[in-house]
Amino acid sequence: MTQTMAVAKALNESLRKALENDPKVLIMGEDVGKLGGVFRITDGLYKDFGEGRVIDTPLAESGIVGTAIGLALRGYRPVVEIQFDGFVFPAYDQIVTQLAKMHARALGKIKLPVVIRIPYGGGIGAVEHHSESPEALFAHVPGLKVVSPSNSSDAYWMLQQAIECDDPVIFFEPKRRYWDKGEVDVAALPGDLHRAVVAQQGTDVTLAAYGPMVKVCLEAAAAAANEGRSLEVVDLRSLSPIDFDTIEASVRRTGRLVVVHEAPVFYGAGAEIAARITERCFYHLEAPVLRVGGFHAPYPPARLEEEYLPGLDRVLDAVDRALAF
Amino acid sequence: MTQTMAVAKALNESLRKALENDPKVLIMGEDVGKLGGVFRITDGLYKDFGEGRVIDTPLAESGIVGTAIGLALRGYRPVVEIQFDGFVFPAYDQIVTQLAKMHARALGKIKLPVVIRIPYGGGIGAVEHHSESPEALFAHVPGLKVVSPSNSSDAYWMLQQAIECDDPVIFFEPKRRYWDKGEVDVAALPGDLHRAVVAQQGTDVTLAAYGPMVKVCLEAAAAAANEGRSLEVVDLRSLSPIDFDTIEASVRRTGRLVVVHEAPVFYGAGAEIAARITERCFYHLEAPVLRVGGFHAPYPPARLEEEYLPGLDRVLDAVDRALAF
Amino acid sequence: MSVKSTAAGGSPAKSRGRTTTRGTAAKRRAGEPGLVQLLTPEGERVEHPDYAIDLTPEELRGLYRDMVLTRRFDAEAITLQRQGELGLWASLLGQEAAQIGSGRATRPDDYVFPTYREHGVAWTRDVDPLNLLGMFRGVNHGGWDPNENNFQLYTIVIGSQTLHATGYAMGVAKDGADAAVIAYFGDGASSQGDVAEAFTFAAVYNAPVVFFCQNNQWAISEPTEKQSRVPIYQRAAGYGFPGVRVDGNDVLAVLAVTRAALEHARSGQGPMLVEAFTYRMGAHTTTDDPTRYRSDEEREEWASKDPIARLRTYLEREGLADEAFYAEIDTESDALAKRVREGVRNMPNPGTMAIFENVYADGSALVDEERAQFAEYLSSFETGDVETAGTGH
């Protein structure tokens, strides 16, 4: 049952399957209907499932999430698309004060199975607000689950699992990987949505990354291998909760950890991982956990993004520093 | 020139002085006028400066911050009050996508001297949304500065400095300390707004805290002293940027660090401090940086907040664990 | 004899009112264009061309009983707050007609999205009053099952529930259900972007939702002029659906108008906005001090429009209830107050570990880890250094 497909196509097939499997699943967002979304993730779904299931909404993100909450209260399972990372903030209040908290407010008596899909990250040469990585701003919020696939198979399966989950899930899609192809076994039973996986085994240094940066880390591992260095790459997949056990197990083997993400380092996911892994592996770490990521500056204009985004060299530089410690 | 006043009064005097010193300073917010704010921080200012300077706004936080941006573009220096921590989120989009970025968008040609005052934290027995500590959600955002005073003197001076600053400053006020009295020298030249200070010297373990938790840490230090343990307390004062130099210097002396805040530990300020200090002090740390803070759960109902909030015992427990490592 | 609004024409209407006070009623309504009224402040029954109502004496007595019991419950809650049993209370004093009238207009299958002040509406939905007190006592954030009485949890973040209501109504329409949704909000809330977005979504999807604005003249210390320079009900037209202003202290008019609005929604005609013109007689909440921002005269003027007194005058004038009825309500009130008082006093505190409950429906390894660590921490006090325990964790 293995098929080769791009990440975008895997997401599209995943949504299609969800719509087929459960009549309560709805797709909502700006331009998700006839247009199929600006990235075509919902391509063909409006045609096949109709405007009752695939809903073009007014241009109002708070309204989209707020009405999705209402639909969830009525028994639906809305899958919301936010057009770009930088446009989720008008919905932030509904997400943080309502979506995340309502289950607890009701002492568990109601459920909020809402998925919010957000294409995120840079590398596509876009204008302001179209290249950001705001995942930490959601992971810090109790009541939300935050995940990000890095490849087609995870795109396909993790989105299914997010939709099946009875909790709100913020689903970050690595937009510059939309066109990367990979194998998807549409019959394989998926693992836990929040489990990290070792994407590449190695012995000298562990690289932990998620979403778009996993590929960079795998490339870094390949480049390092040429220099005789063995890097282990952990694909975190989930940012809330984080599978610290898998990272810890890896770090206990390698003794060194570099966390890589596009989001600004300051108060980013790398900080949480560094803090917790240092606590768990204090006597196993040969060097402090190092972080490679975005700077404390607005995402730069497109002509600077190659310099801004963490790439092979910055990852390997951190590896060097970790090894030299 | 030293006077004894409560934190709330110090803030009130500070605003009064700012209104007197600079005709461009404006106060805006819900109920800040005739009522003087729900915490009376703006008490008397409407009467003395008029509705042209102290502005009761419609009940719309995005509108408050968005129009404050416009007023700043016109040359004013708005000081905005958000009524409670949990109500800042409708304004989050304006803060993150506009206020934080506009200076960079203009390549520095315009300035955004807007202060957003937010009473934050728990401990006052309030209902939902009135006890939260969302500071990490602002500190992660480049373009914003984030500070929090812990006592009357800092309340007085840091607010002045925030208003004089040409950048947007998110000013977190420790609401449960509003009624705590302290000395204010209204003639003393203030230090750097973003400098941390050693609030209590010690040798065995460093406690780093800010806002409402500084007092708890000072009490913990006093309690520990009775047991013959010498704790150093660093009052961070600024959360973006963070004065890592001061923390580092302390940790080089003590070899141990415990970071304390009310906000959830997961992705909180403690993570950033742990990561960076571990990197800076890898060979000086006798134990991993430990964190004491909120849980990954919505702020609980009032009857549970005493258990929820980090107190003396939880701080001392972490100190014990740091020393036992 | 016919008593008509001078502001509106229409067909002659039947009236149970009397001619003697006609001038007063007409004058009042002339001052407030478009204010729907069926019972004047003087307790006089008047007709409105668009909104008729015909209630049995029993129904009328029922509305009176609802209002009196709601007010008594509210008063008891204020007392309990003063006694330290509640941390806070948001009183509905003065808004009984707006809430009972609109709540009684709903059908069991309809769904209600309240703010934090709809104690009267909750009453009409058979929500146990004790449920409402949990969050004000600080033992939970609400905690009842909204689906039990189709009454959503209280929502504190101003305006946000109007979007939930709209989404819910979109679902009702999808299901083809014969039901409507009603979203409560305040005059202050009308300024929130969420409310405007709710109007937009409701109009675009023709959702069966009634937006019910209790304009109680104040948003804490801010008068309605700080939110709008025209009557709030007029906002609806700009979004393409009808708006109407009703005398919010007239339980009959509120009932009639809300019934019509819900029927409008249920019958596929889409949303409607009802502005109930009323007054918050008390403080915003028990922590508020209204003397700082409003005058005694204003309060007194509104006191003369009291919703309960008004209906009682009418009942008495028309001889629709006897002394036994009023006596029975007094007894009922006392019983209710007692039940509430005892219920609150016996309301258990949640256990410490409740902090970690219901964060997620499907669980989270992170919560599990923190729960386990905290449990271990707590148990350390039981075994060892108990001397520091109890001084706050």
Added chain:
Amino acid sequence: MSVKSTAAGGSPAKSRGRTTTRGTAAKRRAGEPGLVQLLTPEGERVEHPDYAIDLTPEELRGLYRDMVLTRRFDAEAITLQRQGELGLWASLLGQEAAQIGSGRATRPDDYVFPTYREHGVAWTRDVDPLNLLGMFRGVNHGGWDPNENNFQLYTIVIGSQTLHATGYAMGVAKDGADAAVIAYFGDGASSQGDVAEAFTFAAVYNAPVVFFCQNNQWAISEPTEKQSRVPIYQRAAGYGFPGVRVDGNDVLAVLAVTRAALEHARSGQGPMLVEAFTYRMGAHTTTDDPTRYRSDEEREEWASKDPIARLRTYLEREGLADEAFYAEIDTESDALAKRVREGVRNMPNPGTMAIFENVYADGSALVDEERAQFAEYLSSFETGDVETAGTGH
């Protein structure tokens, strides 16, 4: 002149049904009430009872020139995008009259808050067209000084600039300045809560701001029916200020209406909403494919209402310009295109370290630290292991 608003309250009976099927654009727009027009699509001059205009031939030619040059600039930008010189372009094709007419209505002291598509308005404010291209080329996020021409930076987050405009206008009023502010936004943007809040603030503070909505019928792939079921200009009445719909392809009408609206604001009468009914002739941006969601007929129908052709017909019919005039504009257009082309091609990339510039006005130790670390990292390539450099940092 008088400024009228269209307010309607109403009862359920007056509710408006919702069209479930979309007819052609013509059918939908036929007989739109209240559309202000001074020049018909056929280039005929007509009068309007509320809006008069009397322009000299030179002024008329000036408007024509503005529109032609703006269109030429726009076309050149599209070409530059195709050639890879720009990363993206948002074309204003078809909206020239709405932008030139409204822009030319502003005075130097007025202040403009644009979206990302107001290239024509920028032209009327003497903003160097090259300034507009920086963000689309990806060398900056705007970067010009808004105070140089009282033309704020392009704003991408839909609707947010309407609040900045309102705040700015509040400041203008505070200063007692003889100026007004104009905020541009789209039909899609009308759904954003921020726009509603801007209406509320502007009304409550009586701020001198004109909300100028270019209803170009589409928000990317979504027709206006997905934003509102009534004409957008009607929204103003519900907030207590006048709204008017103008033929957005009629530069004379747009000029007249916007002038009146700005004067309304300047003279202390508060905000006003202008809805310019126009059409986005091209794609949403160069990455968009409008064939996926709209018909050729619709586009063709709007092509027949072209704002430039319309004015040219009028100029020709009235003999207000000679061949030399048109020839001169052609020359000017070519020169403009050449200047833009060369300017873009020579636009320098920012240096790497620009990443760290202008994050703060007063500096930040954090930025300093990261800048220093990155500089050190970069310099390591110069001194040592250069072989890995250049494969992306």
